[in-house]
Amino acid sequence: MKYKYIFLLLLTLQSCKKDPTPPTLLSPQEVIDSLTQNYTQLPEASIAISGDSSVFAQYIDPTDIYPHGTLGDVWEGTGLAVYHEGRFKELQLPDNQVFEDITPRLVDVDSDDTPELICIRTDVDLGGGIAIYRLTETGIEEYAFVREIGTPFRWLNIAAIYDLDQDGNLDLAWVETPHIGGILKVGTIREGEITVAAEHPYVTNHEIGERNLCASALDETRQLIMSSASRTKVVYVTYENGELTRVLEEFQVLDLTQPIYDQLPNTVFLNDNNCRFGE
Numbered sequence: 001m002k003y004k005y006i007f008l009l010l011l012t013l014q015s016c017k018k019d020p021t022p023p024t025l026l027s028p029q030e031v032i033d034s035l036t037q038n039y040t041q042l043p044e045a046s047i048a049i050s051g052d053s054s055v056f057a058q059y060i061d062p063t064d065i066y067p068h069g070t071l072g073d074v075w076e077g078t079g080l081a082v083y084h085e086g087r088f089k090e091l092q093l094p095d096n097q098v099f100e101d102i103t104p105r106l107v108d109v110d111s112d113d114t115p116e117l118i119c120i121r122t123d124v125d126l127g128g129g130i131a132i133y134r135l136t137e138t139g140i141e142e143y144a145f146v147r148e149i150g151t152p153f154r155w156l157n158i159a160a161i162y163d164l165d166q167d168g169n170l171d172l173a174w175v176e177t178p179h180i181g182g183i184l185k186v187g188t189i190r191e192g193e194i195t196v197a198a199e200h201p202y203v204t205n206h207e208i209g210e211r212n213l214c215a216s217a218l219d220e221t222r223q224l225i226m227s228s229a230s231r232t233k234v235v236y237v238t239y240e241n242g243e244l245t246r247v248l249e250e251f252q253v254l255d256l257t258q259p260i261y262d263q264l265p266n267t268v269f270l271n272d273n274n275c276r277f278g279e
C-alpha cells in the first residue's frame, strides 16, 4: 500500500514537471495586483487590458542605458509581462534594445481572436522601430517588425492600426522623427518585416519630453488627423490606392501634450487601435 502512494506521488511530481506553471484563472483585480507587485514596473505603471479582459500586458524592468528622454524620463522598459489564459508570460529584450514606449497596444492583427502586442522598440544604436509580438501557449514571440530608423536618438510614434484603405489588410501608420520634420509612414501588417508602402512629410504627433502619445487620430472617414510639423495647422491625410494624400489643412494649433480628441469637438473619431480601442 505504501508503495502505491509513493508511485502516485511520483506520478504527481512527474505531471508537475511537464507543466511547471499550471493555468490559474485570476480575477482582473488579482491580475493587476500580481503585475503591480511581482514585477518592476515603469514609472507610469501602465497596464494594457484587452476588451474582453483576457489579456493584460505591461512593460517591465526599466533601464537608463538609453538616455534619450523623449517620453519624459530616461527609464525605458527592457521586458514585457503578460497575463494570458491563466498564465503569466514574460519576454526580455536583448541588451541593445529598449521599449521606448509607455503601454503595449493589444490588437488582434492575425484574426485568431487573441490580441498581439504592438510596441515601440528601440535599438540603442539604430533608434526607434516597431515590434509586434504574439502570444503562444507558453510565451511571447516576435511576429512582425518595422526596421529601426537607423540613427540613435531618433524615435517614432504610432498613429493608427487600422485597415485605412479598406482592402481587407490591416495597416500600421506611424510618424518617424516627429520632433524634427516628422514623416508619416504606412505599411501593411503581415508576418515578418513590415515595409513602408507610402510616406508623407511635414507632420507631427508628439512633443519631445511628453508622455502623451495620442496627438494623432483617425476620423470616421478614415482620415489620419495630426499637426503640421510647423505646429500651426491641423492636417488631414488619406491612404488610398497606395498613396498618402494631404486632403485638407486648417489653421489651428493643437496642444500635443494632450490627447487630440477633445481639441476637435466637431470630429467623430474611429477606434484607431492606438489610443482608442474596441468596435
Ligand SMILES: [Ca+2]
Pocket (backbone or CB within 6 Å): 042, 071, 072, 073, 074, 075, 076, 077, 101
Ligand atoms: Ca520612460
Ligand SMILES: [Ca+2]
Pocket (backbone or CB within 6 Å): 107, 108, 109, 110, 111, 112, 113, 114, 115, 116
Ligand atoms: Ca491574434
Ligand SMILES: [Ca+2]
Pocket (backbone or CB within 6 Å): 162, 163, 164, 165, 166, 167, 168, 169, 170, 171, 188
Ligand atoms: Ca489595408
